[in-house]
Every structure is written in structure tokens, then in C-alpha cells.
Amino acid sequence: MSRKATATRQRILDAAQANVMERGFASTSVDAIQEAAGISRGTFFYHFPSKDDLARALILRHAENDREMTDGFMARAERLSSDPLQQVLLFLAFHEEMFQETTMTDPGCLFASYSYEAGLFDDDTHAIIEGSIEHFRRVLASRLDAAVARHSPRLAVDPEVLADLAYGVMQGGFILSRVRGDLGVMCEHIRQLRQYFELLFGVAEGTQPQS
Amino acid sequence: MSRKATATRQRILDAAQANVMERGFASTSVDAIQEAAGISRGTFFYHFPSKDDLARALILRHAENDREMTDGFMARAERLSSDPLQQVLLFLAFHEEMFQETTMTDPGCLFASYSYEAGLFDDDTHAIIEGSIEHFRRVLASRLDAAVARHSPRLAVDPEVLADLAYGVMQGGFILSRVRGDLGVMCEHIRQLRQYFELLFGVAEGTQPQS
Amino acid sequence: MSRKATATRQRILDAAQANVMERGFASTSVDAIQEAAGISRGTFFYHFPSKDDLARALILRHAENDREMTDGFMARAERLSSDPLQQVLLFLAFHEEMFQETTMTDPGCLFASYSYEAGLFDDDTHAIIEGSIEHFRRVLASRLDAAVARHSPRLAVDPEVLADLAYGVMQGGFILSRVRGDLGVMCEHIRQLRQYFELLFGVAEGTQPQS
Amino acid sequence: MSRKATATRQRILDAAQANVMERGFASTSVDAIQEAAGISRGTFFYHFPSKDDLARALILRHAENDREMTDGFMARAERLSSDPLQQVLLFLAFHEEMFQETTMTDPGCLFASYSYEAGLFDDDTHAIIEGSIEHFRRVLASRLDAAVARHSPRLAVDPEVLADLAYGVMQGGFILSRVRGDLGVMCEHIRQLRQYFELLFGVAEGTQPQS
DNA sequence: ACAAGCGGGACTACCCGTTGTT
DNA sequence: AACAACGGGTAGTCCCGCTTGT
Numbered sequence: 074m075s076r077k078a079t080a081t082r083q084r085i086l087d088a089a090q091a092n093v094m095e096r097g098f099a100s101t102s103v104d105a106i107q108e109a110a111g112i113s114r115g116t117f118f119y120h121f122p123s124k125d126d127l128a129r130a131l132i133l134r135h136a137e138n139d140r141e142m143t144d145g146f147m148a149r150a151e152r153l154s155s156d157p158l159q160q161v162l163l164f165l166a167f168h169e170e171m172f173q174e175t176t177m178t179d180p181g182c183l184f185a186s187y188s189y190e191a192g193l194f195d196d197d198t199h200a201i202i203e204g205s206i207e208h209f210r211r212v213l214a215s216r217l218d219a220a221v222a223r224h225s226p227r228l229a230v231d232p233e234v235l236a237d238l239a240y241g242v243m244q245g246g247f248i249l250s251r252v253r254g255d256l257g258v259m260c261e262h263i264r265q266l267r268q269y270f271e272l273l274f275g276v277a278e279g280t281q282p283q284s
Numbered sequence: 285m286s287r288k289a290t291a292t293r294q295r296i297l298d299a300a301q302a303n304v305m306e307r308g309f310a311s312t313s314v315d316a317i318q319e320a321a322g323i324s325r326g327t328f329f330y331h332f333p334s335k336d337d338l339a340r341a342l343i344l345r346h347a348e349n350d351r352e353m354t355d356g357f358m359a360r361a362e363r364l365s366s367d368p369l370q371q372v373l374l375f376l377a378f379h380e381e382m383f384q385e386t387t388m389t390d391p392g393c394l395f396a397s398y399s400y401e402a403g404l405f406d407d408d409t410h411a412i413i414e415g416s417i418e419h420f421r422r423v424l425a426s427r428l429d430a431a432v433a434r435h436s437p438r439l440a441v442d443p444e445v446l447a448d449l450a451y452g453v454m455q456g457g458f459i460l461s462r463v464r465g466d467l468g469v470m471c472e473h474i475r476q477l478r479q480y481f482e483l484l485f486g487v488a489e490g491t492q493p494q495s
Numbered sequence: 496m497s498r499k500a501t502a503t504r505q506r507i508l509d510a511a512q513a514n515v516m517e518r519g520f521a522s523t524s525v526d527a528i529q530e531a532a533g534i535s536r537g538t539f540f541y542h543f544p545s546k547d548d549l550a551r552a553l554i555l556r557h558a559e560n561d562r563e564m565t566d567g568f569m570a571r572a573e574r575l576s577s578d579p580l581q582q583v584l585l586f587l588a589f590h591e592e593m594f595q596e597t598t599m600t601d602p603g604c605l606f607a608s609y610s611y612e613a614g615l616f617d618d619d620t621h622a623i624i625e626g627s628i629e630h631f632r633r634v635l636a637s638r639l640d641a642a643v644a645r646h647s648p649r650l651a652v653d654p655e656v657l658a659d660l661a662y663g664v665m666q667g668g669f670i671l672s673r674v675r676g677d678l679g680v681m682c683e684h685i686r687q688l689r690q691y692f693e694l695l696f697g698v699a700e701g702t703q704p705q706s
Numbered sequence: 707m708s709r710k711a712t713a714t715r716q717r718i719l720d721a722a723q724a725n726v727m728e729r730g731f732a733s734t735s736v737d738a739i740q741e742a743a744g745i746s747r748g749t750f751f752y753h754f755p756s757k758d759d760l761a762r763a764l765i766l767r768h769a770e771n772d773r774e775m776t777d778g779f780m781a782r783a784e785r786l787s788s789d790p791l792q793q794v795l796l797f798l799a800f801h802e803e804m805f806q807e808t809t810m811t812d813p814g815c816l817f818a819s820y821s822y823e824a825g826l827f828d829d830d831t832h833a834i835i836e837g838s839i840e841h842f843r844r845v846l847a848s849r850l851d852a853a854v855a856r857h858s859p860r861l862a863v864d865p866e867v868l869a870d871l872a873y874g875v876m877q878g879g880f881i882l883s884r885v886r887g888d889l890g891v892m893c894e895h896i897r898q899l900r901q902y903f904e905l906l907f908g909v910a911e912g913t914q915p916q917s
Numbered sequence: 918a919c920a921a922g923c924g925g926g927a928c929t930a931c932c933c934g935t936t937g938t939t
Numbered sequence: 940a941a942c943a944a945c946g947g948g949t950a951g952t953c954c955c956g957c958t959t960g961t
Contacts, residue, residue, distance in 0.1 A: 096403030099311035103937060114938090124937065181400065188462045189397045191390070192307030203463055228479065237469055238476050241456025248455040249448060251399045252414055258448055265449050268439065269476070272483040289926065314947065324928045329948065331926090497960080500922065518825030521733035525951060535924045537954085542922090546951065603822065610884045611819045613812070614729030625885055650901065659891055660898050663878025670877040671870060673821045674836055680870055687871050690861065691898070694905040711940065735932060746942045751934060753940090 082120050084110045086134055089127055094179040098128060098190050128187075129198055135183040136205040142171075143209050147216065157219035158274055162267050164213065165239065169263040172246075172256045180250045180259070182243075210236040220274065227275040235270070242266045293331050295321045297345055300338055305390040309339060309401050339398075340409050346394040347416040353382075354420050358427065368430035369485055373478050375424065376450065380474040383457075383467045391461045391470070393454075421447040431485065438486040446481070453477045504542050506532045508556055511549055516601040520550060520612050550609075551620055557605040558627040564593075569634050579641035580696055584689050586635065587661065591685040594668075594678045602672045602681070604665075632658040642696065649697040657692070664688045715753050717743045719767055722760055727812040731761060731823050761820075762831055768816040769838040775804075776842050780849065790852035791907055795900050797846065798872065802896040805879075805889045813883045813892070815876075843869040853907065860908040868903070875899045 088109035092101040103124060107117045121127040150163035172180075184202045187194055210233060217232035246259030299320035303312040314335060318328045332338040361374035383391075395413045398405055421444060428443035457470030510531035514523040525546060529539045543549040572585035594602075606624045609616055632655060639654035668681030721742035725734040736757060740750045754760040783796035805813075817835045820827055843866060850865035879892030 097308050097310055097401035099308055100401065100404055102935075104935085118938070122938095179402070184463070185396075185459045186400045188459055189392065189400045190308035190311065191462060193311055199463075206460070206463060228483075234472050234476065237460060238453075238456075238473050241460050241469070241473050242449075242453060243456065244459040245449075245452025245454065245456030248396045248399055249417070249452050251402060252395070252410075252417060258452070261445050262449050262452050265445065265480070269480040269483070272439075272480070286925075292926085313945080315945090325930095325948090326928050326950095327926075330928095333948090335947065497921070499960090503922080519730050519732055519823035521730055522823065522826055524949075526949085536952090537925070538923050540952065544952095601824070606885070607818075607881050608822045610881055611814065611822045612730035612733065613884060615733055621885075628882070628885060650905075656894050656898065659882060660875075660878075660895050663882050663891070663895050664871075664875060665878065666881040667871075667874025667876065667878030670818045670821055671839070671874050673824065674817070674832075674839060680874070683867050684871050684874050687867065687902070691902040691905070694861075694902070714940080736934085737932075747933095747944095748935085748942050749940075752942095755934090757933065 078120070081110075081112060081116065085112065085117060085120055085127070086131060089131055090135075090183065091179070093131065093183065093186060094177075094181055097186060099193060125195070128194060129201075132183060132187060132198055132201050136201050139184075139205050140208055143212050147212050150216075156223065157216045158224055158270075158276065161213065161216050161220055161270060164216070165263055165267050165270075168243065169260045172259050172263070175256060177256070180256050181247045185244050185247060206240060209240055212236075213239055224274050224276070226273050228273055230273055235273075239266060289331070292321075292323060292327065296323065296328060296331055296338070297342060300342055301346070301394065302390070304342065304394065304397060305388075305392055308397060310404055336406070339405055340412075343394055343398060343409055343412050347412050350416055351419055354423050358423050361427075367434065368427045369435055369481075369487070372424065372427045372431055372481060375427070376474055376478050376481075379454065380471045383470050383474070386467065388467070391467050392458045396455050396458060417451060420451055423447075424450055435485050435487070437484050439484055441484055446484075450477060500542070503532075503534060503538065507534070507539060507542055507549070508553060511553055512557075512605065513601070515553065515605065515608060516599075516603055519608060521615055547617070550616055551623075554605060554609060554620055554623050558623050561606075561627050562630055565631050565634050569638065572638075578645065579638045580646055580692075580698070583635065583638050583642055583692060586638070587685055587689050587692075590665065591682045594681050594685070597678060599678070602678050603669045607666055607669060628662060631662055634658075635661055646696050646698070648695050650695055652695055657695075661688060711753070714743075714745060714749065718745070718750060718753055718760070719764060722764055723768075723816065724812070726764065726816065726819060727810075727814055730819060732826055758828070761827055762834075765816060765820060765831055765834050769834050772838055773841055776845050780845050783849075789856065790849045791857055791903075791909065794846065794849045794853055794903060797849070798896055798900050798903075801876065802893045805892050805896070808889060810889070813889050814880045818877055818880060839873060842873055845869075846872055857907050857909070859906050861906055863906055868906075872899060 085106060089101065089106045092105055092109065103114065103117055106127075107114055110117075121130065146164050146167040147160070149167065150160040153163055154160055184205065187198065187202060191199070213236035214232040217230065217235055220226075221230050221232060242262050242265075243259065246256075246262040249258040249262075250256045296317060300312065300317045303316055303320065314325065314328055317338075318325050321328075332341060357375050357378040358371065360378065361371040364374055365371055395416065398409065398413060402410070424447035425443040428441065428446055431437075432441050432443060453473050453476075454470065457467075457473040460469040460473075461467045507528060511523065511528045514527055514531065525536065525539055528549075529536055532539075543552065568586050568589040569582070571589065572582040575585055576582055606627065609620065609624060613621070635658035636654040639652065639657055642648075643652050643654060664684050664687075665681065668678075668684045671680040671684075672678045718739060722734065722739045725738055725742065736747065736750055739760075740747050743750075754763065779797050779800040780793070782800065783793040786796055787793055817838065820831065820835060824832070846869035847865040850863065850868055853859075854863050854865065875895050875898075876892065879889075879895040882891040882895075883889045
């Protein structure tokens with residue numbers, strides 16, 4: 074695949090993703106994508122034999138980016154601190170940071186989008202989504218595991234549950250953010266999540282009561 | 285509107301909702317709805333002048349049910365306890381209870397579904413969604429407010445943020461549940477949320493560490 | 496048929512005719528008629544088993560009105576003058592008079608309207624139209640015949656051709672009037688026609704040259 | 707637009723026109739056109755984004771043809787005679803000639819057809835029709851003007867009125883022809899019109915009385 | 918009490934236009 | 940440039956009850 078072909082492919086994927094984020098996959102027409110990408114219909118079908126292929130390519134790319142981000146954030150956290158709990162907290166903080174900087178017109182997660190149009194996609198596609206979430210859980214849970222080992226938490230802590238919770242809080246944050254048109258909620262929720270983790274591990278000194 | 289007509293309308297809405305939950309609104313064809321509802325094409329359009337009208341009727345109904353549930357759960361909580369914090373915890377517990385009993389084929393929230401196809405709907409529709417979330421927040425935040433007044437929480441507590449968080453956790457739970465095909469995650473997350481609230485208010489004696 | 500039923504029937508026909516004059520028969524929906532007439536769908540089909548029946552009833556009524564007008568105008572002309580040529584000229588003048596007084600939003604002739612949607616109607620309907628035009632021709636030609644007998648025209652005169660011409664001039668006048676939104680053309684054309692008849696019969700002293 | 711595309715476009719227009727002439731625009735379905743043109747549904751909409759566009763293209767083409775014919779006939783008349791009155795008479799005669807040779811299944815004028823379905827078309831479309839009629843009037847009136855200047859007519863002559871009359875007579879002729887299914891009437895009416903013009907200008911020696 | 922008149926609800930067929938695709 | 944299949948929506952039509960006048 075030549076340099077130019079790769080660029081075109083990316084432009085298509087970008088245009089598609091923007092559209093999907095706004096209106097969902099089903100109502101994102103090939104026409105709209107093609108026009109937004111500034112190419113012809115034929116070109117589109119040259120790069121993606123069918124719309125289904127585009128769907129797969131889209132989450133594949135998203136999954137890869139996601140994994141890179143997850144791994145990247147965790148690697149950075151590990152570089153900054155050797156305490157697994159701190160790593161976890163930093164990991165979450167990096168996410169918050171990212172959302173603060175981001176100014177997306179349509180915040181949200183492609184996985185969630187697909188999940189609400191689940192009937193449209195084949196098992197492969199769903200497997201990619203599940204795998205991606207799985208990966209997030211593994212990365213975060215492994216650090217939580219270490220944190221549990223190091224600090225004896227005040228309450229029973231199930232690393233996998235907490236990892237899922239973290240993922241869920243962000244997904245929930247996306248939805249609130251979409252509805253309100255502002256990623257602020259998302260950031261606030263991540264902060265709450267961090268505070269919860271701190272409380273669980275008994276290290277919370279966060280914001281004091283306002284009394 | 286006669287009894288029969290109302291029944292037909294309900295059947296249409298039920299069929300539509302099931303379909304939308306599975307595939308999203310855009311790819312839910314009138315044909316599919318009509319067939320699932322056991323009526324003819326013409327009948328559908330007699331009851332709903334356009335698919336957009338169906339969209340509105342659908343969230344309207346969902347918003348009403350939601351509000352009833354929210355109000356109902358809170359009323360029940362208030363009957364069972366006079367302590368606002370307990371009311372909040374019960375309120376959340378009722379939700380968990382509900383999800384435990386429920387065995388939906390496609391768990392999820394219509395609001396979230398719509399939000400991921402936001403481009404399809406008009407402002408009225410979006411306003412209904414926003415209003416509904418607002419209502420949840422008001423109901424829960426008001427009790428949290430009282431709880432803050434009664435119990436002095438260990439950490440600063442922003443009732444509105446926590447109310448939103450509760451909503452978000454459930455939305456996130458839905459997405460995880462959809463992907464995994466099991467509402468168990470959702471229930472677990474609500475439990476975590478309850479535990480967080482308890483920790484914030486310093487009443488947590490939940491599950492002890494497993495050491 | 497009771498008084499009320501007759502009234503309803505008329506209201507339907509009136510509403511239908513207005514609509515047909517504006518948009519043609521095909522695109523005049525039963526719904527539009529029914530709404531304009533202030534009745535329900537069921538009522539419409541009670542009075543007219545099918546839209547085709549309405550079509551037939553519509554031209555039938557029009558044909559009757561037309562015949563009455565033609566006969567009425569000629570009868571009046573015969574009362575006012577005993578000279579057949581004068582009768583013919585008066586007959587035409589009465590038409591002009593009528594169009595001058597009329598202030599229709601959509602001038603035109605139902606027959607012409609139907610003729611341009613000929614494919615929609617059955618032979619009976621077309622026969623009614625043809626018969627109506629035939630009648631006009633007979634009435635006018637018979638007087639022209641008499642006029643030819645009485646006055647020896649300067650040029651050969653074919654009464655039937657002239658009668659048709661009169662009809663045609665009015666139909667052409669309608670079309671120009673529709674396009675321009677003003678029946679003035681129609682009136683002017685009838686005056687020209689009268690002048691032609693006068694010239695043919697050698698009695699023209701109409702308007703003198705403007706030199 | 708390639709040669710083939712142009713051909714397809716023409717075929718569509720031809721098929722559409724034939725159908726419209728028979729049944730009017732509203733009841734001319736895209737399906738019928740498409741089938742008559744021997745193409746597929748999608749192809750139709752590739753060439754004409756909507757049926758409204760077809761409507762516009764249809765009269766536009768008709769208006770152009772009409773203008774060419776009008777200009778062509780007048781140019782020919784001017785080549786054959788230098789007397790403006792003769793030119794006018796020839797101009798009319800050419801029309802008659804044309805109708806004699808023509809053997810249309812559905813004689814008629816697209817403008818008249820549209821005018822009887824006026825409510826369906828937008829202002830642009832109507833403007834095209836009005837402009838086309840205007841042009842006819844200008845061309846004919848200008849020659850009549852010259853004729854008035856050269857020959858002093860016996861009676862006052864308003865060139866614009868006469869030009870409109872000529873147009874109207876042909877429109878009326880079309881309607882009669884449609885109803886009777888024979889363009890003979892039309893030809894006869896044009897002859898009468900010529901005779902009227904001759905009488906007005908005092909040059910009539912047409913057919914003598916049959917006595 | 919009976920029928921003419923009328924309203925509401927449902928149905929089939931079709932129409933215009935779009936989608937994904939070659 | 941063309942196509943087949945499908946999308947949403949409107950067409951005309953029917954039928955079952957309820958009124959209301961007789």
C-alpha cells in the first residue's frame with residue numbers, strides 16, 4: 074500500500090468515525106463519508122470492499138489506539154511512581170487530563186456506539202470490542218492486584234471489579250458528556266473514582282468537608 | 285383514542301423499543317416494527333405520522349417510566365427509613381435489585397442509545413432526555429443534601445456530582461452489560477457505588493478485606 | 496338522500512373541484528378533499544364509493560352547469576334579439592360579461608383539466624366531456640346557421656367550425672389566464688372573436704383604426 | 707457528461723414527456739418513466755436528483771424547442787416574404803403545416819399540461835412557462851406592428867392582443883384536439899385565425915361564400 | 918327500532934428517494 | 940454510469956361501530 078493510498082484510507086476512516094460518532098453507524102451513509110473525505114464513491118469501495126469492512130476497520134483502528142493509550146498511560150505511570158496504587162491513580166489522572174485537553178464536538182467511545190447498534194455487527198467485530206475492554210481490565214487489575222498486595226486496603230477489594238468500574242465510569246461519563254455537550258462531567262467522575270480508590274486503600278485526604 | 289387503538293399503539297412502542305435496543309433507531313425499519321407488532325404498514329403510520337414521531341413517543345414513554353421508577357424507588361426508600369443517607373443507599377439498592385431480577389435480552393438505556401445516534405433526533409427529543417436525567421439528579425441530590433446536613437461526611441461531598449455519578453455508573457454498567465451480555469457487572473458496580481457513598485459518609489463497614 | 500346528505504355531497508364536490516382546479520385530479524388526495532370539506536374519510540367513501548366515482552360526479556355536475564349556462568345564455572340572447580347573428584354576438588358577450596365579474600383564484604375549465612390527465616379517466620367520463628362540447632357546438636352552430644341564412648356572409652362560413660373556434664378561444668383564454676393569473680386576456684379574446692364574426696358577416700364597425 | 711449519459715438523459719425526458727402528455731405529471735410515476743426508458747430506478751435518480759428536477763428539465767427542454775420553432779418559423783417567413791403581414795400569415799401557416807404532418811398520439815402542449823397542475827410546480831418552473839409565452843408574443847407582435855405600419859388595417863389592431871390570441875387559439879385547438887383525438891380542429895382554427903388577420907388588414911379574399 | 922349518515926381504525930399497493938454495490 | 944433492494948411515507952379503500960333523525 075503506497076503512501077498516498079494509506080493517507081486516503083486514513084481520511085476515509087477519519088471522516089467515517091466523525092460521522093459515526095455523531096449519528097451512529099447505520100445512518101452514516103457511504104455517500105456522506107465519501108463526500109467528507111473528498112473522494113469518489115469508487116475510491117471508497119476500492120479501499121473498503123463493503124461497508125461492513127469499514128465497520129471492522131474502524132473498530133480495529135480504535136481498538137489499537139485504545140490499547141496504545143492504555144498501555145502508554147500505564148507505562149508512563151510506572152515510570153513516574155513505583156507504588157502500584159499511585160500508578161493506578163496516575164493512570165486515571167492521565168485519562169482525566171486527556172479529556173480536559175480534548176475538545177471533541179462529539180465526545181464518546183466507538184465501542185459504546187457499536188454496542189448500542191449491536192445487531193448490525195458480526196461476531197468478529199464484537200470480539201474486538203470485548204477484547205479491548207478485556208485488555209483495559211487486565212492492565213488496570215494487575216496494578217490493583219499489586220496495590221492490594223502492597224497496601225492492605227481497608228475494605229475488600231476486587232481488582233477486576235474495580236477495573237471494570239473504572240471503565241464503566243468513563244463510559245457513563247461519555248454518555249452524560251454527550252447529552253450535556255461537555256466533557257466536564259467525565260473529568261469530575263474520574264476524580265470521584267480516584268477518591269473512591271483512595272478511600273478503599275485508606276489514603277484519602279482529598280478535599281476536606283466544607284463545614 | 286379507543287381502548288383498542290391504545291393497545292395497538294402500545295404494541296407498536298413495545299416492538300419498536302425491543303428493536304431499537306438491539307440495533308439502534310436508524311436501522312430499525314418500520315417494516316420490522318410493524319411485523320413484530322403484528323400490524324400492517326398503514327396502521328403504523330396511522331398511529332405515528334412519521335418515524336420521527338415514533339422516536340419522540342418512544343423516549344417520552346421511556347422518560348415517564350423512568351421518572352415513575354425514580355420517584356417510586358425514592359418514595360419507597362423514604363417510607364423504609366427516615367435517614368436521608370439510608371434513603372440514598374436504599375434507592376441505589378432498589379436499582380440493583382431491579383437489575384438482578386430483570387432478564388432483558390438487550391440490557392441498556394434508551395437515552396444512551398439515542399445519545400449515540402444524536403444526529404438523528406430533533407431538539408425536543410434531546411430536551412426530553414436531558415430533562416429526565418436532570419430529574420434523576422434533582423431527586424437523588426436533594427436526599428444527598430439532607431444526608432450531608434445530617435451526617436458530616438468525612439470528605440467534601442457535592443450532591444449533584446454524586447447524583448450524576450450514580451447515573452453515570454449505571455449508564456456505564458449498561459454498556460459493559462451489553463458487551464458481556466450479562467447484567468451482573470451493572471449490579472456489582474452499583475454495589476461499589478454504594479460502598480463509595482458509605483465511605484464518603486464514614487459509615488462503611490461493608491465487606492472486610494479478604495486477608 | 497336527505498337534505499343533510501345532499502349538503503355534505505355538495506361540500507365534497509366543491510372542495511374537490513377547488514383542489515382539482517389548482518393541482519389537477521391525480522394529486523388531489525381524498526385526504527385533502529375530506530379535510531377541506533370538514534368531514535371524515537369514512538364519510539367521503541360513504542358518498543363516493545371510489546375516487547373514480549368522484550371524478551365522474553365532478554364532471555357530471557360541471558357538464559350540467561355548463562349546459563345550463565350555455566342554454567341560459569342562448570335563451571337570454573334569443574329573448575333580447577330576433578336576429579340570429581345578434582344572438583350569437585350576445586351569446587359571446589354574455590360569456591365575456593361572466594368572466595369579467597368572476598374573480599376565481601384558479602380560472603379554468605374542468606374539461607380541459609381532465610383532458611390533460613386523460614389517461615386517468617374511463618370512457619364514460621370522456622364521453623361526458625365530449626358530449627358537453629358537442630352540445631355547445633350544436634347550440635351555437637344552429638344560431639350561426641340561421642345567421643348565415645339571414646345575412647349572406649362575405650366569406651364562406653362553416654357554422655360548426657366557428658362554434659368550435661368559439662369554444663377553443665375560450666379554452667385558450669383559460670390557459671393564458673391561468674398562466675398570467677388574470678382573466679383579462681380571456682375577455683379580450685372573446686371580443687376579438689366577436690369582431691371576427693362581425694367581419695365575416697360584414698357588419699363590423701367595431702373599433703376604428705388608431706391612425 | 708458523456709455521450710452515453712446524454713443519450714440516457716434524453717431517453718428519460720422523452721419517456722417522461724410522452725407519459726405526462728397522456729396522464730399529467732402527478733400521475734406519471736418514476737417507475738413508469740424508468741421502465742419506458744429502459745433503465746433502472748437508480749439510474750433515473752442519478753440523472754435527476756428528484757422528480758421536481760425532472761419537471762424543470764422537461765419544461766426547460768420544451769421551452770427551448772418552442773423558442774427555436776418560433777424563431778425558426780419566423781425567420782423562414784421573413785426569408786420568403788418581405789411584407790410583414792405576409793410574414794405573419796406564413797408564420798401561422800407553418801404552424802398549421804406542422805400540425806398537419808404531425809401524428810402525435812397525444813397532441814397538446816406541455817405548458818398547458820403544467821398549467822392545469824399548477825399547484826405542483828415551483829415559481830421557477832412557472833416563470834419558464836410565462837417567459838416562453840412572452841417570447842412568442844414578442845416575436846409575433848413585432849411583425850404585426852410592422853404590418854400595421856405598412857398596411858393601414860381596416861380596424862384598430864392591437865398587435866400584442868392578436869399575438870396572444872394566436873397563442874390562445876392554438877392552445878384551445880390542442881384541447882379540442884385532445885378531446886377529439888385529432889389535430890384537424892387545430893388546423894382549421896389556425897386557418898380561421900389567418901382569415902381573421904386578413905380581414906382585419908383588409909386583404910381577405912379567402913374562400914368565397916358557398917351560395 | 919331502523920336505517921341513513923358518519924367517524925375511527927386498519928390494510929394494501931404504490932410512490933419517491935437512498936443505500937450499498939458493481 | 941448504472942443497478943437492485945430497501946427505506947420511509949402516502950395513496951385509495953374498506954369495515955366496524957356509533958349517532959341521529961324518523
